[in-house]
Amino acid sequence: MAFLPSWVCVLVGSFSFSLAGDLNFSHLYPPLWKESPGQFSDYTVENGIYIIDPWVFPERLGMYKILLNQTATYFEKFASENEQNLLWGLPVQHGWQYSSGRLADPSRRTDCGYESNHLCISVDSWWADLNYFLCVLPFLAAVDSGILGISSDQVRLLPPPMDQKRFCYDVSGCLLSFPKAMNKWSDFYKYVLSPSSTFDDLLKYLWDAHIFTLTNTLNTFEDRYVYYSEQEVKFEKDWSVAVEYIGVARIPTTLIRVHESQKGLPPRILNKTDEDPEISDFTALQNTVLMGLNVLSSVHKLTGKNFKRILHKNQDNVEQSLVS
Template identity: 40%
Template sequence: MRPYFGIQALLIVTLTLSPVTAAAQIDNDATGEDIYPPLWDRAPENLLDFLVKDKKIVINAWNYRERMGMYKNLLNSSAKYFTAFGSQNFGNILWGLPLQHGWQFRTGRLADPSSVTSCGYEDGDLLCISVRSWWSCMNYYLAVIPFLGAVEAGLFGQLQYEIEILPPEERRDDFCYSVTDCRSHIPKLMDKWKAYFEYLLSTEHKAGSPATFSSFKVDDALGLMWRAHVASIAYALPKFQDSLKYLSDPEADFGEDWANAVDFIAATHFSTDLQTTNQFQAFLPQRMLTEGDVLPSISDFSPQQNRVLLSLTALHKANQLTGGLLLKIWQKAMSTEAGRKMGRKLMEELASSQKFDPVGMYNDLKGVDLTAFSFLRRSSFNSD
């Protein structure tokens, strides 16, 4: 009974625990440059800062500075909708995207993992983003597609030039390169990102006073944004499964664990503003994982980083062993604002609490009898 009890305890904690706030925080001084992604000040901040050729704005999404420029334009053009949520656009929930991309760049995850080229390395083209990188290909669908969705929604107004994204040297068929191209190949994904930006645009007319440009519930905006975010990952994950072969086993496992965890994070409507994202990313590994890395005892990682990585592994394993039922139960628990608030606090607890034991939970998962979940399936989904 002990293996089943471990899973049952996890579910009880997930659904009912009201944990303490995370003790480990980053002191994000509003004047400190380290709160921004690397080279943020060098990224193009206006669409016309990109190359304009043959009446087209041409963007090289395989250059870190230019891909970051797409994010910067999204942040700048949507800033007016977030004036009620803090100064300097820090409350904008799109910050999670460029900050995550900056973490990938800083930790070497955008460089050529096959080492066949010098793409992404200091002794080569440091700003090059490799198409052989699993992380960079996954991120394409969280950079180019949101950007083109915003273009289609009208976030940038009426553009005098068409947007064209340059293709990589390899795997050209795995990507799309314009609003028309992406609309024809991935219409449902484009719809989800377009819906988020259309929601922002629609709030202009709901402003309660002249001092406030727009009025909306952040929870609603986060719901639409995360819906598009998980759709991007779900579409890209099987497409780039073969790229994991270039990574060490620990790094490949971490990538898949992270992709699985995003579904759980998204269900809580986790706030991806500047400060919250920076606090959360402090727990992510500061370098690529190598074959010698064994959790939870990676010597140059903090205890919190080791704990978070092992927690992600345990979460992924639990979801696999239950055939995805754990995620469904979690999503059901997160279906109300109160539930989502509790879920966000639980995430903080997983990262910071000394009481949470991912090693024990991971060991409990071995040999779980899946039939033990049949009653949970019936009770959770046959009644509301």
């Protein structure tokens, strides 16, 4: 299995980018970032409670925007313009989901996410459902931590049109239904607030929360696979495995780095005729990344958690050598 590290390098390499050059960061933001809410007062208020509809793309994106805005001061010691804020990975990834059509209704029973209703996020979308927890849990944990400047009972999310019991909608409900994941995100924010926080430790806490949230919600939405082609389902599974390895490697989820990595991801939903590495309307990089994800997932199945443990051990050894 000597070939495996080379594929890991391809995937990790897609997350690598030089910070040299004078870039206008606004061009790197997710679609509709400027138009999305950036403060709580931009949302509807009912009886002193902010009402957010996370099934509308700008409103869900706005939750990320508030997170980025309110935590900016804690990351300014690492770089200017909030570029090194580790929370950028979440909205930038969500922006790719939107632009690639992955938030639309895959069953096509409704117009949700399509031209006439393009801002709608479908509850039948596998991508949208997993992203819900990678948006709502970090957001509500931030509310609960006090870092967003409002009390825990001042925000409520609207439910989807179906499967309401699979989700949570406020701080108390999410703490009750997903206590361990909420605690992981709370640990991250506690360290964000710490004057002694370091970039590497922040990265560790972030990835711990991210991977825990992802792995503990994956099985909940396996019934969504029926709406997708075999190729897209395989990509969904391969991508979730790859995210775990990226997390173990603790790749920084900063704005420029994550934006550049998106160039290797499929620009549309895969259909039954797509066969990598020769998908004609994909770039060479996109075909290569798809094939790399496939290889990584296959080896993961063969080795179980052994290879991931090796990566984790190597990462810990690197950190210890830097400290000593």
